[in-house]
Amino acid sequence: xxxxxxxxxxxxxxxxxxxxxxxxxxxxxxxxxxxxxxxxxxxxxxxxxxxxxxxxxxxxxxxxxxxxxxxxxxxxxxxxxxxxxxxxxxxxxxxxxxxxxxxxxxxxxxxxxxxxxxxxxxxxxxxxxxxxxxxxxxxxxxxxxxxxxxxxxxxxxxxxxxxxxxxxxxxxxxxxxxxxxxxxxxxxxxxxxxxxxxxxxxxxxxxxxxxxxxxxxxxxxxxxxxxxxxxxxxxxxxxxxxxxxxxxxxxxxxxxxxxx
Amino acid sequence: xxxxxxxxxxxxxxxxxxxxxxxxxxxxxxxxxxxxxxxxxxxxxxxxxxxxxxxxxxxxxxxxxxxxxxxxxxxxxxxxxxxxxxxxxxxxxxxxxxxxxxxxxxxxxxxxxxxxxxxxxxxxxxxxxxxxxxxxxxxxxxxxxxxxxxxxxxxxxxxxxxxxxxxxxxxxxxxxxxxxxxxxxxxxxxxxxxxxxxxxxxxxxxxxxxxxxxxxxxxxxxxxxxxxxxxxxxxxxxxxxxxxxxxxxxxxxxxxxxxx
Numbered sequence: 331x332x333x334x335x336x337x338x339x340x341x342x343x344x345x346x347x348x349x350x351x352x353x354x355x356x357x358x359x360x361x362x363x364x365x366x367x368x369x370x371x372x373x374x375x376x377x378x379x380x381x382x383x384x385x386x387x388x389x390x391x392x393x394x395x396x397x398x399x400x401x402x403x404x405x406x407x408x409x410x411x412x413x414x415x416x417x418x419x420x421x422x423x424x425x426x427x428x429x430x431x432x433x434x435x436x437x438x439x440x441x442x443x444x445x446x447x448x449x450x451x452x453x454x455x456x457x458x459x460x461x462x463x464x465x466x467x468x469x470x471x472x473x474x475x476x477x478x479x480x481x482x483x484x485x486x487x488x489x490x491x492x493x494x495x496x497x498x499x500x501x502x503x504x505x506x507x508x509x510x511x512x513x514x515x516x517x518x519x520x521x522x523x524x525x526x527x528x529x530x531x532x533x534x535x536x537x538x539x540x541x542x543x544x545x546x547x548x549x550x551x552x553x554x555x556x557x558x559x560x561x562x563x564x565x566x567x568x569x570x571x572x573x574x575x576x577x578x579x580x581x582x583x584x585x586x587x588x589x590x
Numbered sequence: 591x592x593x594x595x596x597x598x599x600x601x602x603x604x605x606x607x608x609x610x611x612x613x614x615x616x617x618x619x620x621x622x623x624x625x626x627x628x629x630x631x632x633x634x635x636x637x638x639x640x641x642x643x644x645x646x647x648x649x650x651x652x653x654x655x656x657x658x659x660x661x662x663x664x665x666x667x668x669x670x671x672x673x674x675x676x677x678x679x680x681x682x683x684x685x686x687x688x689x690x691x692x693x694x695x696x697x698x699x700x701x702x703x704x705x706x707x708x709x710x711x712x713x714x715x716x717x718x719x720x721x722x723x724x725x726x727x728x729x730x731x732x733x734x735x736x737x738x739x740x741x742x743x744x745x746x747x748x749x750x751x752x753x754x755x756x757x758x759x760x761x762x763x764x765x766x767x768x769x770x771x772x773x774x775x776x777x778x779x780x781x782x783x784x785x786x787x788x789x790x791x792x793x794x795x796x797x798x799x800x801x802x803x804x805x806x807x808x809x810x811x812x813x814x815x816x817x818x819x820x821x822x823x824x825x826x827x828x829x830x831x832x833x834x835x836x837x838x839x840x841x842x843x844x845x846x847x848x849x850x
Contacts, residue, residue, distance in 0.1 A: 483678075483680065485676050485678055485680040486680055486682070488648055488674075488676070489674065489676070489680050491648055491667075492646055492648065492667065492672070492674045493670060493694055493697050494667050494668045494670060495697055499697065503682075503693070503696075503697070504682070507682065507684040508684075510684070583684065585683055585684045585685075585725045585727075586683070586684075
């Protein structure tokens with residue numbers, strides 16, 4: 331169990347990670363300058379930061395559009411995944427029929443459908459991106475939730491049988507709490523997937539003020555420092571999303587031992 | 591007084607319908623009186639756990655009759671007339687120690703205040719005051735098993751069924767738990783049916799030791815234990831204790847030889 335830590339202790343705990351990060355950035359800067367690497371291949375960190383400051387307003391506006399689609403898709407996809415998993419928890423035959431199909435679908439590159447959803451909804455319609463994110467997040471969430479609901483220690487079920495309780499009580503008292511760590515694992519995976527889905531879907535066409543289109547256009551116009559600045563923002567969003575899910579996990583299932 | 595458990599000509603056959611059959615229990619007849627402490631002892635595969643589970647109505651007998659507290663074992667389970675302790679503690683990781691003990695009370699609809707008070711009493715009984723807010727993973731194996739005992743006793747059942755509850759503990763912890771269990775048995779005035787494969791444990795705890803042998807699982811001897819109370823460390827070192835241990839061991843060996 332983590333105890334309250336002083337700022338100095340926290341710093342000491344993350345010192346290795348911080349050191350690695352700083353070292354990589356410095357090495358990047360030094361190598362780019364020393365070898366005189368052209369800007370269109372790899373700009374130095376200092377150049378990227380300068381570009382980020384110069385274009386901050388536009389990048390943030392584009393990022394907000396993309397983030398909104400990712401979040402909405404995440405909520406719908408994960409919500410639907412949990413709902414379907416709960417519905418199938420009751421009927422073993424439905425579940426056993428559905429699960430292999432879901433696992434198969436989950437292993438196909440759903441992003442390949444992006445041109446199709448662009449065609450369905452129109453590439454400037456946010457729904458075309460939300461649809462991709464929904465598809466990408468639905469299957470991992472559903473599969474993980476089903477696993478969490480069904481992979482219950484048999485002795486726990488035997489204990490509940492000794493109490494002579496209904497399936498509904500077993501669901502609420504055993505299966506759902508048992509599934510929570512699995513659900514959060516899905517959320518963690520989906521937090522990254524949803525942003526990847528939203529951005530890559532924009533590469534196939536989208537409004538000018540979106541992260542994917544912005545990166546694509548800046549790269550095509552040889553403004554690689556701007557493209558890199560937008561990529562940095564995309565990375566920050568991805569990490570932030572993941573950390574929010576992690577914080578929610580610690581808050582909601584503090585008993586889960588793997589939480590650290 | 592009506593017996594707590596009456597087993598009449600109980601047989602249990604696993605398999606069949608194309609698969610090889612195993613006779614787990616053959617012609618079991620046993621009567622257990624109120625406030626007895628009965629140990630079922632025998633080699634692996636002798637059906638002692640199956641026998642316990644037929645009393646608990648977790649495994650239906652193939653033929654014969656199981657009567658618990660004057661009614662069918664099934665009705666007794668529906669009435670929640672027994673508490674069960676398994677080899678593993680089977681605690682719910684997402685519940686604190688206190689809430690684990692409250693679980694059966696919660697299922698039975700006991701009001702919140704009363705069940706908390708009862709759970710605290712039970713934790714006091716198993717000497718775990720001060721650990722109410724801990725999660726199971728923060729406790730040692732022996733402490734976890736004490737929580738399981740507190741949970742099984744929380745709704746004050748007349749009958750306590752225990753399936754090798756101390757099998758996973760080291761020898762000294764096991765002996766301490768044995769002494770605790772005897773004290774709890776005295777204080778709560780319950781009837782206990784206890785499955786074990788430790789001869790000293792069976793002799794130390796029981797009023798009668800039921801010796802079983804394997805393939806087919808059947809009762810080969812019932813040995814009354816006349817050790818005086820209170821039983822403590824000195825009991826384990828008394829000549830009478832060794833005589834009884836030898837008697838049980840020889841009964842076990844005779845059962846094996848008859849089979850060979």
